[in-house]
Amino acid sequence: MLNSVEICAGAGGQALGLEMGGFGHAALVEIEPAACATLRHNRPAWNVMEGDVRAFDGVAYRGIDLLAGGVPCPPFSKAGKQLGANDERNLFPEAIRLVDECRPKAVMLENVRGLLDAIFDDYRNHVEQQLKKLGYTPGWRLLNASDFGVSQLRPRVVFVAIRKELAHGFHWPEPLQAAPPSVGELLYDLMAANGWKGAARWRKTANAIAPTLVGGSKKHGGPDLGPSRAKAAWASLGVDGMGLWDDAPPADFVGMPRLTTRMAARVQGFPDSWTILGKKTAAYRQIGNAFPPPVAAAVGGQIHACLTAKHFFKVA
16 A cells, blocks of 8 residues: 655644555654544544644654645635735745655645745746656646535645656646535435434525635634635525534524534535534634645545556666
8 A cells, every 4th residue: 555644734624535545654743632632532543642733743744655745725815914924924944844854756735726936936936846856747727626526616736746757747636527416415414314304394494505715713613604705605505604503403403504524625625424523613724724634535545546657667
């Protein structure tokens, strides 16, 4: 089995997706205790290393098949100040350091769509040039989660770099032909779990996919569904975005229901078997900041296919 090292692993969205794509996990680095607890609870055999990635030494993992991660998005997010390289939370330099130390066959990093804005052209070029110097062929792609079965409008930028002697075998995943289920179709059973009489009517109202879930940064944001524009989009689906509930609506509930963390996790593409630990705010932050597992599986599967293909080289 091919193995990976993952940094900024969070609640395991990318790690779970990579597992679905054929990768094992030699190490997962994560600084948040609640996220580490989630990883350990769901996969006790995984080597979860709780701590700052800046202190992680990749030399012991030299030659690993894949270095992956979801480096923090606030430096490039339109919701922030888009400070990029000047943001203290920018961990791209650490990722590049680890590429140099690990020398993996492939690299996979994900971030927000804002990273493709013109303001970051020079920065992306800088990242590419550093990877090229280390012997990789890099590329960026904007992928929509809804193209891979996720019931959510969630565009994410994925950076993939493959060792140049193998890079010709990599192909980006193609979108699925089938549309994802609507929010109503996806969450009906959870909304009706306590016998809510309005569940069937609500299912008809929630007849589109969800807007992007927003988890909030460590410094800001609580267990609600994001800024005013996002809350308005949720309201059009019959969902109150002002907060989250601990349980599904009761039988005689009247009004717009709120999501539970389990519902939010399903919207993000997590299977129900994946348990998110922590109090409501911490749990929702893990969910909202996660890379949807089906998208990670699609990209990871393509990387796996590239690395396991028989590469034939012409001998002069």
